[in-house]
Amino acid sequence: MKKTLLTIALSASAGHAFAGDNVTFTLEQEAQIGEIAAQYLVEHPEFLIKASQKLQEKQLQEQANAQKAAVIANQNALLNDKATPYTGPKDAKVNVIEFFDYQCIYCYRISSTIESLQKQYPNVRFIFKETPIFGSRWEPSKYAAQIGIETFAQKGSKGYEQYHNGVYASGLNEGKLTKEVVESQAKKAGVDLSKFKPTENYQHNLQLFSQLGFKGTPALVVMPTQGANTNNTYVINGADVASLTNAIKTLSK
Incomplete structure (x- = not known):
């Protein structure tokens, strides 16, 4: 018994189901x-451990699906904001969107990879969402974002790329970046700082960042310009170089 x-x-x-489901x-x-x-x-x-692992896997998958759904629902804001800096062809078929903060050390660590990928995939558009999540802690975080958007407005993709890479090349992050360094890099890119009027023009990026369920930077999305769905849209939380590279490679075939 x-x-x-x-x-x-x-x-x-x-x-598991078993014979006699109606037995009492x-x-x-x-x-x-x-x-x-x-x-x-x-x-x-060990049965409890396996159950816990399966539950965690299920929760992570549900979270990933929710983020993908949010990305697809907000693809217009991700791809078509005219004030958002980008490099690469405007009419590219594949897009990489990065939410980042210049004060974030992980954004710094992946920046050289992104710079290399830009050269490796010239037909891919790289969209840079200035997202100063450390702005309440370090004022230059917000200032660098403001100047980044201003640089793009004045000097376009080429000037922005020079400024963006220049700030990262300074190696200053986690509270070490200064307004002086930011302004120096902007001037090297040809920006006329006398025309700059401080605004919180990055706020819509912070709002979108939150809507998409991101918790930290870098946060990346790789998606096609047309026909985006859950199968061809990639959401990457963190500086996951392998996942980023694989996503770009897959969509660029």
């Missing part, structure tokens, strides 16, 4: 099943 109840208990806990148990039998299953799990904790 105990062996039969154990089989039933394990089958039920594993989500007495309260005493139900209590026995519960006790046997609980004791078995205590003696074999």
